[in-house]
Amino acid sequence: MGYLLVPRLALIMGLLLLPFIIPSLYWQRVIFIVFIYALLSLGFDFLAHFVGLVSLGGGFFIGVGAYLAAILNTSLGLPPAVTIPIATIIGGAICTLLLLPCLPLRGIYFAIVTLMYPLVLMRIIEALNILGGTDGIVGVASFQSRWIEQYFIIAMVLISLFGLRRLVNEDMGLVFRGVKDNDQAVKASGISITFYKSVAVFITSALGCLGGAYLAHFYMWAGISQFALDFSIIPIAATVIGGGGTLVGPLLGTFILVPISELLRAVGTLRIVFYALILTAFIVFRSEGIMVYGQRKYHQFERWVKV
């Protein structure tokens, strides 16, 4: 089974060595933003391909996580080691509760509602001038050292990736997939689909809130720009590019998309144009996604080698 192990080890080693490979401080910061998008994309792929809910709630989750961590840190003086777990769990619970009324919605309707939440929260904070208003919450503590900062998020991404991959093949994961395939049959089996959908939404929003809480400590600040549309859109794009339903694919997708978007800053306002072109090219020429394509080739190659 060596050939199944190799890609896994390569991925783990690659991520662990990343802080050493990346030369400039600037690119290191970009890479750690990539990891946050990776958490969002993992959650997106899980929810979309294994539960059947297309969520555009990335900005919502990040914002809630960031504000929670910032509040816990600045008003209660809790260190990141405490604020991040609390913001992950409580934030996930808050997002799930707020999304609970929308769970019966399907497809595009669920997507639109999840997109509305961050916009609404952003405007509320702005209009009522609460939680620091447009300035946001400043003076959030940073991590104790760069190593902790870097390896914490790397570990989180790896744990989430392998955790989710395991979950979707467990018995419980099969129920999630059943909800996507055919929710009527799940109901007829005496299982509440609302319960399973909320558990899945909790997992995804907790991953997003984890990213948000990390971001607040990373930037030492939480503000309304953390409800940004980017957090909602890039996970979809990354999943399309990387290959939906593989969980690894979206991770790869973020590692391609986010740095490209950074590089394109050089071309100024035309950035969006190039970005759109690259995305379109991917969708037209490799609509199955890199991971699906790569897995097929890898298995073919392996068989060929054996022969």
Next chain:
Amino acid sequence: MNPKIILQVEKVSKAFGGVQALANVSFEVFEGEIFGIIGPNGSGKTTLINCVTGFIKMDSGKVFYRDKDISGRAPHKIADLGITRTFQVMRPYYTLPAYKNLIVPLFSPRARRTGGWRGGGRLGDRDTVGIDILEEIGFERDSFVPYKLASTLPTGYLKRLELARCLALRPEVIICDEVFSGLSMSEIASMVPLIERLQMDGITLVMIEHRLRELFRVANRVMVLNFGEKLTEGTPEEVMEDERVREAYIGSAEI
């Protein structure tokens, strides 16, 4: 011995827009019997069981299960009580292999509480139990069939898979919506003993059927629906001789 009523349906009505799909339908099902429901196309049979199992809201009427009022409860709660159903339009989990289809019901609260079919859920892992159930329901154990994707299975196996999904819950009542239709004569011939065995295991069966000959072989009592109204009810012999039933079925050569 007085048979006990397990399912009692009182004056159920349901309209879709202007169409009165069901009008004041009442009946009761006794514990351990096979109760048939027949009627021409569009007479409201599927709508009736959708109302009983909570999949659609009825406009009026009541449903009692062992004297407990279950009208208007959520479908998963009704299934949790042990009233399961098959779907006329088969609904497997197409992306999963046949035996993995059974993991979902085996993982349900009811199956975990009761141990599932024959209590197997308590003993072994769910994969094995799933294959056991499939074997009992007519999948060849040592073949590839239980491991094939549900989307590649032929109708006969999908019908059995629907029944297997119900069995996994260790149900009290199974409501079958046309499990015989779309099957060949020989396939039905192998399903009939299965149905009889389920009855011997103490399961109460409600069977909606168009294949009257086969239904009349197994059913204890039969109810006839026509245009959403109950026409009559009785033993298969009584129903077969009823003039009105003949009339309702005129044109359909199946009787």
